[in-house]
Amino acid sequence: MTDRDGQRAYAGKFRKSWAKLKRNKAALFGGALLAVYLLTALLAPALFPGSPSAPNLMMSLEKPSWEHPLGTDELGRTILGRIIWGSRVSLLIAAGVVSVGLFLGVPFGLISGYYGGRVDFGIQRITDMMLAFPGFLLALALVAVLGVGLKNTVISIGISMIPIYIRLVRGCVLTVREQVYVEAARAVGTKDFRIILRHILPNVMVPITVQTSLGMGTAILFAAGLGFLGVGVQPPTPEWGAMLGSGRAYLFNAPHVATFPGVAIFLAVLSFNLLGDGLRDALDPRFRI
Amino acid sequence: MMEKDRPLLSIRGLQTRFHTLDGIVNAVEGVDLAVYRGETLGLVGESGCGKSVTALSVLQLLACPPAEILGEIRFQGGNLLDLDREGIRRIRGNAISMIFQEPMTSLNPVLTIGEQIAEAVRLHQNLSKQEAWRWAEQMLQMVQIPSPRQRAKEYPHKLSGGMRQRAMIAMALSCNPQLLFADEPTTALDVTIQAQILNLMQRLKEEFHTSIVLITHDLGVIAEMASRVVVMYAGQVVEEAPVRELFKDPRHPYTVGLLGSVPVIGRKSKMGRRLQEIPGMVPGPLETPEGCRFHPRCPEVMDQCRRESPGETVLGEHRRVRCLLAS
Numbered sequence: 001m002t003d004r005d006g007q008r009a010y011a012g013k014f015r016k017s018w019a020k021l022k023r024n025k026a027a028l029f030g031g032a033l034l035a036v037y038l039l040t041a042l043l044a045p046a047l048f049p050g051s052p053s054a055p056n057l058m059m060s061l062e063k064p065s066w067e068h069p070l071g072t073d074e075l076g077r078t079i080l081g082r083i084i085w086g087s088r089v090s091l092l093i094a095a096g097v098v099s100v101g102l103f104l105g106v107p108f109g110l111i112s113g114y115y116g117g118r119v120d121f122g123i124q125r126i127t128d129m130m131l132a133f134p135g136f137l138l139a140l141a142l143v144a145v146l147g148v149g150l151k152n153t154v155i156s157i158g159i160s161m162i163p164i165y166i167r168l169v170r171g172c173v174l175t176v177r178e179q180v181y182v183e184a185a186r187a188v189g190t191k192d193f194r195i196i197l198r199h200i201l202p203n204v205m206v207p208i209t210v211q212t213s214l215g216m217g218t219a220i221l222f223a224a225g226l227g228f229l230g231v232g233v234q235p236p237t238p239e240w241g242a243m244l245g246s247g248r249a250y251l252f253n254a255p256h257v258a259t260f261p262g263v264a265i266f267l268a269v270l271s272f273n274l275l276g277d278g279l280r281d282a283l284d285p286r287f288r289i
Numbered sequence: 290m291m292e293k294d295r296p297l298l299s300i301r302g303l304q305t306r307f308h309t310l311d312g313i314v315n316a317v318e319g320v321d322l323a324v325y326r327g328e329t330l331g332l333v334g335e336s337g338c339g340k341s342v343t344a345l346s347v348l349q350l351l352a353c354p355p356a357e358i359l360g361e362i363r364f365q366g367g368n369l370l371d372l373d374r375e376g377i378r379r380i381r382g383n384a385i386s387m388i389f390q391e392p393m394t395s396l397n398p399v400l401t402i403g404e405q406i407a408e409a410v411r412l413h414q415n416l417s418k419q420e421a422w423r424w425a426e427q428m429l430q431m432v433q434i435p436s437p438r439q440r441a442k443e444y445p446h447k448l449s450g451g452m453r454q455r456a457m458i459a460m461a462l463s464c465n466p467q468l469l470f471a472d473e474p475t476t477a478l479d480v481t482i483q484a485q486i487l488n489l490m491q492r493l494k495e496e497f498h499t500s501i502v503l504i505t506h507d508l509g510v511i512a513e514m515a516s517r518v519v520v521m522y523a524g525q526v527v528e529e530a531p532v533r534e535l536f537k538d539p540r541h542p543y544t545v546g547l548l549g550s551v552p553v554i555g556r557k558s559k560m561g562r563r564l565q566e567i568p569g570m571v572p573g574p575l576e577t578p579e580g581c582r583f584h585p586r587c588p589e590v591m592d593q594c595r596r597e598s599p600g601e602t603v604l605g606e607h608r609r610v611r612c613l614l615a616s
Contacts, residue, residue: 116352180395186350187389188382188409188460198408202399 020282027278033271041087048081053236061254071256074246079257082238083264089239090220090268093154097219098212100158105165106208110196112166113173123166130163139222143231153232157222161215168211172204179203210280217272224265240265296323296363297500298347298385298468303360305339305346314574316342318524320360321601324468329494329501331515331532333508333547335571339524340504344470348385349377364468383413386461390473392453396445402429403441406460413464428459431496432489451482458489465497472504487514508551512536517607520544523572523582526601528610540610542587543567581613589614 021027040047056076064071070079112123130138142156176182177200185199220240226232227241228248235242240261247258305317317339324330332340345351346358347369362369365384369377381387389395397405406425410416416424422441429437432455445453454474461469471490475483487510494501503514511518511532518535520528520543528541539545549565569586572578578585584594593613602616603609 180389180391181397183350184387184389184395184457184460185397186381187348187387188464189378189380189412190382190408191378191412194408194412198400199397203397 017282021278024278024281026274027282030271030274030276030278033267034275037087037091037268037271040084041091044084044088048078048084050081052077052081052085052238061250061257063254064256070260071254073243073257074250074254079243079260082243083240083261086238086240086243086261086264087268089150089233089237090223090265093150093157093223093233094216094219094272096154097158097161097223098215100155101161101165101215102208102212104158105162106169106201108162109166109169110173110201110204113170114177114192114196114200120170124170127163127166130160131167133160135160135164135218136222136225139226140229140231143226148231148234150233150237153223153226157219157226160222161219164215165208165211168207169204172207173200176200176203206280206283209283210276213272213276213279217269217276220265220268220272240268297326298322298324299363300343300347301361301363303343303346303358303362305342305351305359306357308355308357312575315524315577316574317346320521320524320526322519322526324500324502326467326500327494327498328517329491329503329515331511331518332502332504332521333506333511333518334521335506337571337574338521340521341472343521344387344472344502344504347470348381348387350381350387379413382409382461382466383464384466385468385470386464386466387470387472388454388457388461388474390476392450392457392477395457396453398445401442401444402448402456406441406456406463409460410463424463425459428463429456431462431493432456432459434459450478451485454478454482454486455489458486458493462493462497462499466499468500468502469494470502470504473506474503475510476505476507483510490514508547520547523577524574525582525611526609527583527612530608534608540604540615541583541612542589542614543583546586546588581611 021031054077056072059068059072059076060074062068062072062076068078068080070083072078073082108123112120133141138160139156142159143152146152146156182195182199185195190199223232223239224241224244227239227243228245230242230245232241233239235246243261244258244265247254247261250257300320300322303317303320303322304315307314307316320339320343322330322343332343334340342351346356347362349358349369351358358370360370364380369380372380396402400408403422403425406428407418407421410421410424411418414421426437426441429440434440434452434455440448440452440456445456448456454477458474474490475486478486490501491514493499501514503510505511515532518528518530518532519526520535520541522543528535528539528544530540535544536548539548546565546567550567552564567586572582572585579598580596581587581590581594581599584590587594591613597613599611599613599616601609601611604615
């Protein structure tokens with residue numbers, strides 16, 4: 001179906017949100033920073049040809065210089081190169097984690113909020129149980145069960161995020177569910193499944209989008225935390241948290257080893273958070289001026 | 290009127306209760322109602338008298354629990370209350386449809402008008418997406434929306450209140466239902482648009498042979514549209530009459546009060562120059578008075594009214610009243 005007018009109406013909404021986002025300097029900065037990270041991850045082989053993990057013990061713990069702008073680590077590997085390649089790992093983890101959270105959390109949240117009653121009670125008590133643990137602790141416990149490595153890092157952190165999505169989506173569904181247009185849809189005989197998918201889900205997309213952006217920041221932080229503790233992504237894969245962890249031993253004689261990965265983590269999380277906050281302000285119709 | 294016909298919808302002893310933390314709320318208590326083919330039945334009463342709940346009970350659009358619907362609702366030879374979820378879903382929109390009071394909120398803001406109507410069509414009819422879309426455009430034309438092809442592609446926020454109510458009517462009538470519940474369809478619209486929407490409904494009723502149950506508190510609308518009127522008070526039917534007889538010769542003091550509270554230009558009120566009012570308020574659902582439910586507000590209250598709950602007195606065909614004065 002050609003839908004140009006509709007698209008234009010939608011584009012109008014989009015333009016308004018974009019205009020609002022543009023006025024928000026912090027969000028713009030977050031977005032730009034994120035774009036830099038994305039480009040870095042995409043262009044890693046061009047920016048830093050060769051393996052970031054090949055040791056060169058002759059050059060171990062070098063201070064920043066022209067040859068190694070951010071210095072080298074204990075095995076003589078260029079820290080800049082490892083940060084560049086590490087952005088791939090971190091962004092991959094971020095995307096994987098929110099996918100797990102979205103694909104499992106959103107459906108359960110929708111079902112819980114829409115049907116209510118016993119179904120809701122059951123889902124919410126399980127959610128309560130998961131939320132009783134601090135998110136990071138839950139991820140850590142899951143890693144202990146599942147084992148270390150990239151895949152298990154994604155799964156554990158992803159699972160620890162599911163209850164957040166369930167709660168968020170359920171809360172939003174509870175308000176949308178009572179809207180007259182949902183009742184009207186029911187009055188023309190729409191099936192529950194269709195009501196959820198066509199009438200409710202699109203109306204709760206905004207908070208989900210915002211949570212996804214913020215969740216990516218948290219995911220990177222959690223992954224770095226697991227890496228730092230040595231139970232996340234395993235060496236020699238360049239991962240910021242693990243780099244931070246290994247640099248800890250040389251904090252006094254070679255502080256750059258731990259500092260620069262820390263800055264990379266900080267800026268990545270910051271970019272997601274600023275963008276998420278900006279998206280919330282721009283997309284939330286209540287804040288629209 | 291089509292007295293010979295069997296009623297299209299016949300409600301007997303309908304009871305709708307809500308189980309709340311404060312106790313059981315009887316929103317509708319023992320309502321009997323019949324709707325005949327091709328007629329417009331007016332359902333009148335103050336806010337909270339159970340008009341809307343009656344309609345929602347028929348389509349079972351109330352969440353059960355907390356709601357509980359008892360009684361019998363006969364339609365197409367069966368009892369709607371015996372149907373399972375899927376059974377009642379097939380009825381909704383297809384055989385019985387409903388339009389709501391708030392045209393501003395009864396359309397989904399993220400779907401185009403055409404998508405919403407086409408979706409309603411495809412729920413009950415085996416049509417392709419293109420066919421359903423064309424049908425939606427035709428329906429928009431039927432309800433006299435200008436340039437329907439353009440409007441079908443637009444989102445609800447671009448339409449005015451009157452246009453949205455037209456779109457809602459198009460959606461409700463898209464599967465040619467036999468019965469349409471119109472719950473205060475014009476209350477949220479301004480007066481000129483009200484007249485247009487009412488004319489439209491009248492015309493479509495004749496075109497589609499749809500029966501309409503018009504729920505309203507606006508007696509002007511009733512006078513214009515309905516052939517028969519059922520007056521409700523505090524969850525009960527207090528009077529039923531053909532529209533002319535009701536306006537000419539209201540039997541229940543509540544109906545008299547309702548009619549007296551309508552301003553008529555050029556008419557002086559019997560009590561002087563002031564518009565009459567019904568004293569007091571509708572009793573809350575948890576504090577239903579004993580005896581006749583209207584007695585605390587009734588100007589003609591007798592001692593008997595405080596003790597005895599009046600039954601229905603049949604005064605003739607389609608003429609009944611729940612008042613001790615009439616019995």
